[in-house]
Amino acid sequence: GAVVSQHPSWVICKSGTSVKIECRSLDFQATTMFWYRQFPKQSLMLMATSNEGSKATYEQGVEKDKFLINHASLTLSTLTVTSAHPEDSSFYICSASSAGVVVYEQFFGPGTRLTVL
Amino acid sequence: AQKITQTQPGMFVQEKEAVTLDCTYDTSDQSYGLFWYKQPSSGEMIFLIYQGSYDEQNATEGRYSLNFQKARKSANLVISASQLGDSAMYFCAMREGRYSSASKIIFGSGTRLSIRP
Numbered sequence: 366g367a368v369v370s371q372h373p374s375w376v377i378c379k380s381g382t383s384v385k386i387e388c389r390s391l392d393f394q395a396t397t398m399f400w401y402r403q404f405p406k407q408s409l410m411l412m413a414t415s416n417e418g419s420k421a422t423y424e425q426g427v428e429k430d431k432f433l434i435n436h437a438s439l440t441l442s443t444l445t446v447t448s449a450h451p452e453d454s455s456f457y458i459c460s461a462s463s464a465g466v467v468v469y470e471q472f473f474g475p476g477t478r479l480t481v482l
Numbered sequence: 483a484q485k486i487t488q489t490q491p492g493m494f495v496q497e498k499e500a501v502t503l504d505c506t507y508d509t510s511d512q513s514y515g516l517f518w519y520k521q522p523s524s525g526e527m528i529f530l531i532y533q534g535s536y537d538e539q540n541a542t543e544g545r546y547s548l549n550f551q552k553a554r555k556s557a558n559l560v561i562s563a564s565q566l567g568d569s570a571m572y573f574c575a576m577r578e579g580r581y582s583s584a585s586k587i588i589f590g591s592g593t594r595l596s597i598r599p
């Protein structure tokens with residue numbers, strides 16, 4: 366099946382620093398990648414959708430200057446949390462889809478747990 | 483308005499029994515897709531089953547079946563012969579509109595299923 370990886374799997378940082386999370390599709394070209402945030406005991410909330418080579422589309426209420434998304438290639442998207450604060454601590458999950466793979470499915474990465482001290 | 487409603491925050495089931503997880507949805511689109519995902523404590527999202535709005539037969543995947551009641555806008559997940567490894571969070575999700583690789587998936591609030599030995 367299609368595999369999506371995320372790096373790092375967990376990260377702890379100090380308040381005010383920036384953190385970059387990578388999402389890679391390992392065995393397929395991802396036309397679109399999605400970034401979700403999940404707080405403890407809550408559901409996944411879509412943050413943004415990114416298509417390779419174009420600007421990400423952010424969901425309402427998500428600060429685009431704080432959560433920078435880059436989708437520079439068909440296999441890599443990055444999420445940078447700028448000037449992170451404790452309230453940004455969360456589980457961040459990416460997913461990827463491609464018209465060339467199973468037509469209805471998004472493939473999820475294993476997630477990145479961010480803790481901001 | 484909430485698009486996906488899961489009314490059971492938590493359920494306990496005896497091992498080997500069947501269990502039904504409820505999901506209702508709201509959409510004005512004629513074309514849509516419904517998903518169920520399993521999220522164990524590790525955090526990974528595991529795709530279980532998919533039902534397209536035009537699919538006439540209920541989807542089945544091994545021990546999982548989706549009870550699709552289109553007129554009632556419900557898409558309940560049935561797990562037959564539950565196992566201890568089925569203990570996890572379960573999310574119902576929906577894609578609105580005709581499929582494209584950029585289609586967003588919206589998640590319900592989830593149901594935590596616990597299997598008793």
